[in-house]
Each structure stands twice: as C-alpha cells, then as structure tokens.
Amino acid sequence: xxxxxxxxxxxxxxxxxxxxxxxxxxxxxxxxxxxxxxxxxxxxxxxxxxxxxxxxxxxxxxxxxxxxxxxxxxxxxxxxxxxxxxxxxxxxxxxxxxxxxxxxxxxxxxxxxxxxxxxxxxxxxxxxxxxxxxxxxxxxxxxxxxxxxxxxxxxxxxxxxxxxxxxxxxxxxxxxxx
Numbered sequence: 001x002x003x004x005x006x007x008x009x010x011x012x013x014x015x016x017x018x019x020x021x022x023x024x025x026x027x028x029x030x031x032x033x034x035x036x037x038x039x040x041x042x043x044x045x046x047x048x049x050x051x052x053x054x055x056x057x058x059x060x061x062x063x064x065x066x067x068x069x070x071x072x073x074x075x076x077x078x079x080x081x082x083x084x085x086x087x088x089x090x091x092x093x094x095x096x097x098x099x100x101x102x103x104x105x106x107x108x109x110x111x112x113x114x115x116x117x118x119x120x121x122x123x124x125x126x127x128x129x130x131x132x133x134x135x136x137x138x139x140x141x142x143x144x145x146x147x148x149x150x151x152x153x154x155x156x157x158x159x160x161x162x163x164x165x166x167x168x169x170x171x172x173x174x175x176x177x178x
Contacts, residue, residue, distance in 0.1 A: 002026050006039040007046055009053070019053040068137035074109050075134065075142050083151040084127060095123035096148060101132065105144075124148060 006029050008020050016022045021042060024033070033039035040046045082104070085093040098118040106112045119133040127148045135141045 004029050005042040006033060007042055007050060007053070008033075008039050010038045012038055018057045019050060021050075065137055065139060068140040071109070071111055071113075071136055072140050072142040074111075075105070075144055078105075078108055078144075080104055080108060080146040082146060082148045084125075084148050086127070086150040086152060092125040092127075095125045096130075097123045101144070101146075118144075 002025070003023050004026050005021055005023050008016050008018055008022060011017050012033070015024070029039060029041075034041070040049075082096050082100070084096065087093060098115040098120045101118055101120070102113055102115045113134065113136070117135050119135065124130055127150055129145065129147050131143050131145050133141055134144050
C-alpha cells in the first residue's frame, strides 16, 4: 500500500499527538488530514517548523497540567450533597448521572468539565456516600467524593398499637342489587 509521512498539527486519536511525524496511507492524508488542517506534508520547510511546533506543544501541555492539578485540589476540598427523589420504601425515582455531576461542579467551582472525563459505570440510584474518578488530564485523576440523600427524609413516625390492631374494613368487589 502506498503511504506518506506527515506532521500532525493537532491531536488525532489513534494516530498521534501534535508535532508527531507519522506514516499514513496517501488517501487518508490527502482526503481527511490535510484538508481539515490536522497535518502537513513532510518537506524541508515543515521539518524546520517542527521544532517550533514541539515547543508550543510542551508549553501548552505544561499549562494544561498545572491547570488540571489546581482543579484537582479544588475538587478534593469540595463536599457536595445531591438530593434524590425517593418513594416511601426508599426506592429512587431518578438517578445521578455524569451530566448532573458536571452541572453541580460547574455551579460549585465555576469550571466546566467534559462529562466524558467522569468515569461513571452506571447512574447512581442509591443513597449514601459515593466516589467517582474524574480524569482531568492524562497524568491527573481525582476521586470526587459526594453524598446522595433522599429529598423526602421524614422523621420516624411512632405507630400506636391500636392502629395496628384494627383491620381495614372489607369491601365487596361487586355491589349486590336489591
């Protein structure tokens, strides 16, 4: 198969990161990567620009890492309580999803996190303490701890023994005609 070498100008999943020299099929380069500005062909001029791209990439990654570490510190300090609608038996009528966590974090700390960075296997439908891993950067993962409580927590009602002893009146299923 004919292939060509290109320099990536953007991160391409499954292929490489910015400023990497990779070998791809000509059609993929010509029809997808080059028209979208995700890559440049390898020429003597682009090889000279490669060092500049690598410096920019290193600076950007250092900024992203510092920002992710700061965000992780703020998330670790945060204590959040979610309210979940439950029935009389304690069964949940809703759930806490990754989008709910993103919305709450945005309200609490002001920074928006992509919901795909929250590793939630299934929506949370139980009350109690929960922990979710949030991958902020490829080197920074934070465990976000939060509590889920029932929205209708009622104090335990004392039941009188007389109420327990009285059976409910029986009703016939059909009416009798006179």
